[in-house]
Amino acid sequence: MRDATKTSVAPGSADEATAEPAAPAAPVRDAAKPRSLLQDAVRDLVRKPLFLVSSGIILVLVVMAAFPTLFASADPQLCELGRSLQKPSADAWFGYDARGCDVYARTIHGARTSITVGVLATLGSAVIALLLGLISGFYGRWIDAVISRGIDIVMGIPFLVGAIVILNSFRDEDGFRIGGIWGVLTALTVLGWMSMARIMRSTAMQTKQSDYVTAARSLGASTGRLMFRHVLPNALTPLIVLATISLGVIISAEATLSFLGVGIQEPTISWGVMINQSLGRIRESLHPLLFPAGFVSITVLAFIMLGDAVRDALDPKLR
Amino acid sequence: MTTMEKTANVPAPRSDEDYQGPLLEVRDLHVEFHTREGVAKAVNGVNYTVDAGETLAVLGESGSGKSVTAQAIMGILDMPPGRIPQGEILFRGQDMLTMPENERRKIRGRKVAMIFQDALSSLNPVLTVGYQLGEMFRAHLGMSKKDAKLKAIELMDRVRIPAAKERVNDYPHQFSGGMRQRIMIAMALALEPDLIIADEPTTALDVTVQAQVMDLLAELQREYNMGLILITHDLGVVADVADKIAVMYAGRIVETAPVHELYSRPSHPYTRGLLDSIPRLDQKGQELYAIKGLPPNLTRIPAGCAFNPRCPKAQDICATDIPLLHPVTERDGTDLPGRGSACHFWKETIHG
Numbered sequence: 001m002r003d004a005t006k007t008s009v010a011p012g013s014a015d016e017a018t019a020e021p022a023a024p025a026a027p028v029r030d031a032a033k034p035r036s037l038l039q040d041a042v043r044d045l046v047r048k049p050l051f052l053v054s055s056g057i058i059l060v061l062v063v064m065a066a067f068p069t070l071f072a073s074a075d076p077q078l079c080e081l082g083r084s085l086q087k088p089s090a091d092a093w094f095g096y097d098a099r100g101c102d103v104y105a106r107t108i109h110g111a112r113t114s115i116t117v118g119v120l121a122t123l124g125s126a127v128i129a130l131l132l133g134l135i136s137g138f139y140g141r142w143i144d145a146v147i148s149r150g151i152d153i154v155m156g157i158p159f160l161v162g163a164i165v166i167l168n169s170f171r172d173e174d175g176f177r178i179g180g181i182w183g184v185l186t187a188l189t190v191l192g193w194m195s196m197a198r199i200m201r202s203t204a205m206q207t208k209q210s211d212y213v214t215a216a217r218s219l220g221a222s223t224g225r226l227m228f229r230h231v232l233p234n235a236l237t238p239l240i241v242l243a244t245i246s247l248g249v250i251i252s253a254e255a256t257l258s259f260l261g262v263g264i265q266e267p268t269i270s271w272g273v274m275i276n277q278s279l280g281r282i283r284e285s286l287h288p289l290l291f292p293a294g295f296v297s298i299t300v301l302a303f304i305m306l307g308d309a310v311r312d313a314l315d316p317k318l319r
Numbered sequence: 320m321t322t323m324e325k326t327a328n329v330p331a332p333r334s335d336e337d338y339q340g341p342l343l344e345v346r347d348l349h350v351e352f353h354t355r356e357g358v359a360k361a362v363n364g365v366n367y368t369v370d371a372g373e374t375l376a377v378l379g380e381s382g383s384g385k386s387v388t389a390q391a392i393m394g395i396l397d398m399p400p401g402r403i404p405q406g407e408i409l410f411r412g413q414d415m416l417t418m419p420e421n422e423r424r425k426i427r428g429r430k431v432a433m434i435f436q437d438a439l440s441s442l443n444p445v446l447t448v449g450y451q452l453g454e455m456f457r458a459h460l461g462m463s464k465k466d467a468k469l470k471a472i473e474l475m476d477r478v479r480i481p482a483a484k485e486r487v488n489d490y491p492h493q494f495s496g497g498m499r500q501r502i503m504i505a506m507a508l509a510l511e512p513d514l515i516i517a518d519e520p521t522t523a524l525d526v527t528v529q530a531q532v533m534d535l536l537a538e539l540q541r542e543y544n545m546g547l548i549l550i551t552h553d554l555g556v557v558a559d560v561a562d563k564i565a566v567m568y569a570g571r572i573v574e575t576a577p578v579h580e581l582y583s584r585p586s587h588p589y590t591r592g593l594l595d596s597i598p599r600l601d602q603k604g605q606e607l608y609a610i611k612g613l614p615p616n617l618t619r620i621p622a623g624c625a626f627n628p629r630c631p632k633a634q635d636i637c638a639t640d641i642p643l644l645h646p647v648t649e650r651d652g653t654d655l656p657g658r659g660s661a662c663h664f665w666k667e668t669i670h671g
Binding site: 210211212214215216217218219220221222225229230233234 | 393394395424425426427428429432433435437440441442443444445446454455458459503506507
């Protein structure tokens with residue numbers, strides 16, 4: 001707070017210094033320093049334990065995804081059958097899986113895939129939702145009818161069936177299925193934007209009715225300016241919140257697809273892949289399943305908590 | 320191609336330079352809204368003109384069609400459900416209703432601007448006032464961000480917002496009601512338009528601020544020689560500022576008059592009713608007069624004169640024949656310029 005005040009005063013300070021005695025207004029201005037809605041929200045957020053805890057977890061996970069070697073020195077691809085299914089120990093904190101790979105190293109390295117897929121798929125579907133929702137909410141009439149029915153149709157596709165169809169179309173020249181992250185990303189993006197688009201559409205419709213949009217129109221603003229400068233910033237909040245929440249859902253959806261064997265495949269490591277591999281020997285030892293599954297749960301929880309906190313901070317009605 | 324351009328281009332500048340007629344002329348304007356209950360006829364044949372430097376006050380109750388007329392002029396009616404079945408809106412002789420939308424948009428803000436009633440909801444809450452003021456210059460004149468901000472500060476000074484330089488980066492909610500209305504006025508004035516439509520600019524303000532804002536508006540109007548259409552239901556606001564008044568009832572103009580004549584000698588029973596229902600100090604203790612009944616439902620406007628069910632002077636003819644806007648004369652037949660009354664019994668009303 002103090003820093004913010006300082007930097008904002010700095011540019012004018014040279015003039016102010018010369019006019020020092022005749023500046024009784026200065027302290028008053030400090031008290032009423034302009035704060036945008038976003039700044040207000042940030043101020044609210046940093047005081048919330050829910051936000052601090054969830055963003056702390058997410059920060060750790062992101063660092064983990066970016067620099068896995070900081071956390072795990074062991075090679076995740078080095079598997080020795082001799083240590084198959086060994087229990088957790090000081091050497092290998094999470095033990096070894098059926099093939100004798102270090103579960104801890106694999107979990108840490110798996111964070112990258114899971115979080116990349118989660119973040120990119122959420123961003124992708126949020127962008128689709130934003131554009132389609134904004135256009136249909138702003139223009140209304142037949143454009144809205146076409147887009148809304150389109151949303152209904154895509155929503156009618158059962159998630160798993162749709163995902164399997166999309167993933168099966170990702171094949172290399174020899175006809176083998178590609179198990180990288182692109183297929184999963186596409187599937188999750190294509191099947192994940194609908195509810196966000198609906199929210200965007202309804203808030204855009206609501207915002208469009210505002211007096212300030214009419215006022216801007218009467219002062220000669222073009223359609224593009226009305227849409228992106230006046231409607232969009234005022235209609236964005238619910239979409240941001242829903243996107244944060246759906247990030248968690250998308251990470252678990254990625255795990256689901258990989259677990260079913262249609263998503264990401266070896267040699268790419270992801271939490272879903274690890275869960276899938278652990279199932280064969282589940283009755284002998286549980287730890288190869290529990291650790292990656294636990295990470296999925298914690299990540300999803302952290303993102304949903306973040307979404308909740310962001311919603312509370314951005315929603316003026318809850319102030 | 321060249322000939323087409325010539326024929327299209329040549330008359331336009333000429334009509335702009337040598338144009339002699341009124342700045343704005345509304346001719347026989349009709350606006351209706353298609354609702355589930357039927358067709359609501361909000362405006363039924365409105366005519367008025369505004370010249371440069373002139374202030375026309377449009378007076379009427381809620382639902383009399385005064386705001387809808389203004390919205391039709393600005394082209395911000397929601398269509399559908401709104402519809403303009405007939406009428407012309409001539410700005411410098413050009414019909415704005417038949418103009419292509421992009422040409423019309425260029426007139427909006429640059430030539431004709433509007434001030435809204437509720438300044439808080441008419442300013443975008445997520446953008447600073449400096450940004451919104453500067454937007455006029457950036458969008459219409461292609462100015463740089465920096466120049467636009469300087470212009471914004473200049474404008475805020477112009478409408479006498481104290482400490483404009485420091486406040487330019489504030490958000491609308493950080494201003495008081497009067498200051499917000501000044502910002503609205505500044506936005507409308509930004510490009511020095513020829514005509515400003517002020518839709519109840521002071522209704523949301525308290526009385527002392529009302530006077531300040533009206534004074535400011537009148538002063539700026541004089542300075543820029545703008546035409547001003549002042550839409551209001553407040554007879555007190557009108558008296559000081561307006562040159563002429565048009566009184567509307569159920570989508571029609573029922574009386575037109577120069578401002579002081581209307582107050583001293585109304586020629587329509589509705590206007591008389593409005594004037595009589597102003598609280599007056601010398602009638603302290605007496606019951607305040609009110610026009611009986613309610614404004615008509617616009618989907619079922621009464622036959623004949625729309626005011627007849629509420630009119631104290633109503634006769635049989637009032638329920639059958641729609642009165643036209645008769646020119647009003649003195650008792651001996653001398654013309655009273657600018658006066659008109661849509662009442663079958665205007666003579667009896669004005670001359671007692």
